[in-house]
Amino acid sequence: xxxxxxxxxxxxxxxxxxxxxxxxxxxxxxxxxxxxxxxxxxxxxxxxxxxxxxxxxxxxxxxxxxxxxxxxxxxxxxxxxxxxxxxxxxxxxxxxxxxxxxxxxxxxxxxxxxxxxxxxxxxxxxxxxxxxxxxxxxxxxxxxxxxxxxxxxxxxxxxxxxxxxxxxxxxxxxxxxxxxxxxxxxxxxxxxxxxxxxxxxxxxxxxxxxxxxxxxxxxxxxxxxxxxxxxxxxxxxxxxxxxxxxxxxxxxxxxxxxxxxxxxxxxxxxxxxxxxxxxxxxxxxxxxxxxxxxxxxxxxxxxxxxxxxxxxxxxxxxxxxxxxxxxxxxxxxxxxxxxxxxxxxxxxxxxxxxxxxxxxxxxxxxxxxxxxxxxxxxxxxxxxxxxxxxxxxxxxxxxxxxxxxxxxxxxxxxxxxxxxxxxxxxxxxxxxxxxxxxxxxxxxxxxxxxxxxxxxxxxxxxxxxxxxxxxxxxxxxxxxxxxxxxxxxxxxxxxxxxxxxxxxxxx
Amino acid sequence: xxxxxxxxxxxxxxxxxxxxxxxxxxxxxxxxxxxxxxxxxxxxxxxxxxxxxxxxxxxxxxxxxxxxxxxxxxxxxxxxxxxxxxxxxxxxxxxxxxxxxxxxxxxxxxxxxxxxxxxxxxxxxxxxxxxxxxxxxxxxxxxxxxxxxxxxxxxxxxxxxxxxxxxxxxxxxxxxxxxxxxxxxxxxxxxxxxxxxxxxxxxxxxxxxxxxxxxxxxxxxxxxxxxxxxxxxxxxxxxxxxxxxxxxxxxxxxxxxxxxxxxxxxxxxxxxxxxxxxxxxxxxxxxxxxxxxxxxxxxxxxxxxxxxxxxxxxxxxxxxxxxxxxxxxxxxxxxxxxxxxxxxxxxxxxxxxxxx
Numbered sequence: 001x002x003x004x005x006x007x008x009x010x011x012x013x014x015x016x017x018x019x020x021x022x023x024x025x026x027x028x029x030x031x032x033x034x035x036x037x038x039x040x041x042x043x044x045x046x047x048x049x050x051x052x053x054x055x056x057x058x059x060x061x062x063x064x065x066x067x068x069x070x071x072x073x074x075x076x077x078x079x080x081x082x083x084x085x086x087x088x089x090x091x092x093x094x095x096x097x098x099x100x101x102x103x104x105x106x107x108x109x110x111x112x113x114x115x116x117x118x119x120x121x122x123x124x125x126x127x128x129x130x131x132x133x134x135x136x137x138x139x140x141x142x143x144x145x146x147x148x149x150x151x152x153x154x155x156x157x158x159x160x161x162x163x164x165x166x167x168x169x170x171x172x173x174x175x176x177x178x179x180x181x182x183x184x185x186x187x188x189x190x191x192x193x194x195x196x197x198x199x200x201x202x203x204x205x206x207x208x209x210x211x212x213x214x215x216x217x218x219x220x221x222x223x224x225x226x227x228x229x230x231x232x233x234x235x236x237x238x239x240x241x242x243x244x245x246x247x248x249x250x251x252x253x254x255x256x257x258x259x260x261x262x263x264x265x266x267x268x269x270x271x272x273x274x275x276x277x278x279x280x281x282x283x284x285x286x287x288x289x290x291x292x293x294x295x296x297x298x299x300x301x302x303x304x305x306x307x308x309x310x311x312x313x314x315x316x317x318x319x320x321x322x323x324x325x326x327x328x329x330x331x332x333x334x335x336x337x338x339x340x341x342x343x344x345x346x347x348x349x350x351x352x353x354x355x356x357x358x359x360x361x362x363x364x365x366x367x368x369x370x371x372x373x374x375x376x377x378x379x380x381x382x383x384x385x386x387x388x389x390x391x392x393x394x395x396x397x398x399x400x401x402x403x404x405x406x407x408x409x410x411x412x413x414x415x416x417x418x419x420x421x422x423x424x425x426x427x428x429x430x431x432x433x434x435x436x437x438x439x440x441x442x443x444x445x446x447x448x449x450x451x452x453x454x455x456x457x458x459x460x461x462x463x464x465x466x467x468x469x470x471x472x473x474x475x476x477x478x479x480x481x482x483x484x485x486x487x488x489x490x491x492x493x494x495x496x497x498x499x500x501x502x503x504x505x506x507x
Numbered sequence: 508x509x510x511x512x513x514x515x516x517x518x519x520x521x522x523x524x525x526x527x528x529x530x531x532x533x534x535x536x537x538x539x540x541x542x543x544x545x546x547x548x549x550x551x552x553x554x555x556x557x558x559x560x561x562x563x564x565x566x567x568x569x570x571x572x573x574x575x576x577x578x579x580x581x582x583x584x585x586x587x588x589x590x591x592x593x594x595x596x597x598x599x600x601x602x603x604x605x606x607x608x609x610x611x612x613x614x615x616x617x618x619x620x621x622x623x624x625x626x627x628x629x630x631x632x633x634x635x636x637x638x639x640x641x642x643x644x645x646x647x648x649x650x651x652x653x654x655x656x657x658x659x660x661x662x663x664x665x666x667x668x669x670x671x672x673x674x675x676x677x678x679x680x681x682x683x684x685x686x687x688x689x690x691x692x693x694x695x696x697x698x699x700x701x702x703x704x705x706x707x708x709x710x711x712x713x714x715x716x717x718x719x720x721x722x723x724x725x726x727x728x729x730x731x732x733x734x735x736x737x738x739x740x741x742x743x744x745x746x747x748x749x750x751x752x753x754x755x756x757x758x759x760x761x762x763x764x765x766x767x768x769x770x771x772x773x774x775x776x777x778x779x780x781x782x783x784x785x786x787x788x789x790x791x792x793x794x795x796x797x798x799x800x801x802x803x804x805x806x807x808x809x810x811x812x813x814x815x816x817x818x819x820x821x822x823x824x825x826x827x828x829x830x831x832x833x834x835x836x837x838x839x840x841x842x843x844x845x846x847x848x849x850x851x852x853x854x855x856x857x858x859x860x861x862x863x
């Protein structure tokens with residue numbers, strides 16, 4: 001096999017991405033393991049040092065909010081990539097496409113449609129109107145092509161049986177795509193040998209795809225070459241690196257709220273040569289900070305009059321305002337039903353079994369089995385506020401019970417998904433660590449799924465929490481090209497340079 | 508380009524020029540003192556602060572005029588916005604906010620410079636191996652200049668960077684010449700060598716004027732040379748070129764008119780005349796003219812008076828009335844108080860980002 005690196009490796013009773021239950025390497029990992037066999041622990045340690053220095057010098061960082069000042073950290077990338085074979089991916093891809101279609105239909109129906117899902121009793125109105133992410137102010141704001149989730153990040157996990165299930169939907173401002181691209185660039189530089197003869201699908205064209213999608217949702221007034229900007233809260237934001245990355249990869253301006261001004265319902269940016277009209281805003285600012293006239297009056301991150309401009313159709317804001325209602329973990333529970341309702345199809349990707357706690361029966365069951373379930377606040381992202389029953393103390397469980405009884409709409413309970421594991425370099429050893437996957441999906445006149453996504457790793461032993469803010473790491477994620485996925489489809493013309501970026505042909 | 512990005516690049520140029528100039532000045536001062544009479548120590552360090560434009564601030568702080576105290580103030584005192592460490596931090600912060608408009612190499616150059624400077628024990632290094640510290644700063648500033656010159660397209664981003672760079676340099680060389688001429692009593696061979704070295708011009712001057720240290724030739728060289736890149740005239744002309752390109756090749760705009768007048772005056776000046784008249788007054792007038800250009804640039808390109816709107820007016824009013832306008836300050840702005848990279852909130856609710 002691959003010699004020393006994996007000699008002490010234990011699958012440990014979990015679904016392991018690399019080794020089958022019998023301890024035999026899964027087929028699609030065999031070439032990688034063979035190549036890894038050429039490396040000693042020292043070789044890999046030296047690559048890790050290069051990786052850290054390079055990420056620091058490039059400033060590929062996120063900010064951790066501490067006591068009083070943010071600290072810039074690098075997002076540690078494990079040197080062993082995660083591989084998804086073509087057949088497996090084709091199912092995931094179809095499932096993601098279906099799910100994002102449903103979320104777009106649902107949100108468009110809610111904000112500018114007849115609210116069919118409510119009318120037909122699929123989702124109770126009070127569940128939607130009581131959601132933190134619900135925005136009455138967004139009623140009647142048109143979105144070209146109904147592309148409300150222009151960028152979606154759907155978190156997937158694999159349980160004991162290896163099936164992919166949806167853990168949560170992120171359709172406000174999902175972040176992480178910059179790490180997907182930068183991880184790939186880093187891997188091709190640090191370990192080019194690993195790529196030889198493995199047909200890894202490229203990811204570096206994301207900026208072009210995003211720009212195309214944003215161009216297609218421009219207002220009709222904008223013409224063929226709309227002015228697109230990325231709106232950031234500023235340099236102190238945790239995802240600032242990604243905002244820069246997106247602007248640079250699309251070749252557009254990165255603006256802050258103070259760079260924009262609205263006059264007569266038209267949005268302009270302040271340039272050294274005066275005001276310039278803006279047609280599409282890819283914003284990475286939360287709804288309530290967007291426009292002090294409509295939302296928080298104390299926000300200076302936003303632009304006064306922006307919502308009125310969007311309402312009058314002179315500018316498109318992506319992702320759309322009010323998408324947070326679909327991120328709500330209680331609304332998530334309705335997505336399978338919504339799929340049947342809007343598409344007449346069964347969901348390809350299942351949800352994790354979820355309990356709604358305002359229902360007395362479900363609540364009783366949950367309260368009786370708190371120590372076997374995962375309890376999550378409905379409105380949080382980033383892994384905050386989660387209680388994992390089996391590993392919680394009695395005190396934590398008691399607190400949980402109290403919180404649920406005080407606000408049943410504020411929480412959901414889910415069955416524990418044990419999360420698949422992947423061999424990961426830990427010091428001088430290779431050990432199994434739990435992982436998930438956040439693929440990125442673009443919507444404009446069609447739905448485009450970027451191959452792979454961000455594989456997050458819970459670096460702490462035994463931990464199920466993969467979020468970067470909670471000490472998570474990442475892996476380069478390789479989707480293998482299959483008979484139906486290779487060729488031009490994945491390599492849009494005009495990006496010949498991509499081959500250099502992905503290191504293909506280097507061996 | 509975005510007015511805010513332009514402003515940040517303009518100040519990036521100023522900060523890095525300032526860091527480099529300060530390093531060279533301290534190097535010359537420190538090593539010059541080693542060969543000076545003991546009694547002159549105060550005067551030499553006072554002159555260094557004067558060249559840096561920070562004498563008043565320093566005297567108010569009541570610190571002693573010693574090599575250790577002045578060096579600490581000018582090298583690693585982060586409360587002094589004119590110190591090398593503070594200038595490099597701000598340059599990094601500024602480039603970080605305009606990263607999408609500059610090359611990756613530019614960002615990496617200033618980022619890794621700043622990170623390596625942070626990693627050094629400057630307190631000890633300034634005492635034990637000052638020449639090494641100053642060389643390190645100079646080389647990294649020059650590396651950034653080289654990377655900028657070799658990777659940036661000649662667009663407005665590059666022009667604003669160059670404009671800031673050259674205005675800072677012009678003013679600095681002016682102060683260097685004035686202070687070293689007027690305040691070092693009867694500058695002799697030794698002092699003039701130091702002055703030229705502080706402007707990186709010793710070898711060039713020797714080739715230009717031979718070995719003798721002639722005040723008229725030195726003023727001609729540092730103030731009026733049209734071939735030496737650190738002379739006042741050369742820097743003013745480079746700034747003027749950048750401004751003219753920014754104005755689309757025309758002579759329109761107040762900053763360009765001010766700068767053009769100054770350039771013409773320097774271009775046809777007579778060194779002997781300047782030396783024999785009120786030299787200090789003349790130099791102060793030129794320095795003031797350069798500062799006026801900088802202020803005019805700010806009004807013309809960054810503040811954009813034509814586009815003031817209600818939102819801005821309200822914010823200005825809020826700031827004036829002492830109400831916190833809650834926006835993070837722009838990381839630009841030179842010697843005025845630090846941009847105190849605003850403490851980030853304990854959590855950041857502003858994006859609703861689903862952090863990866």
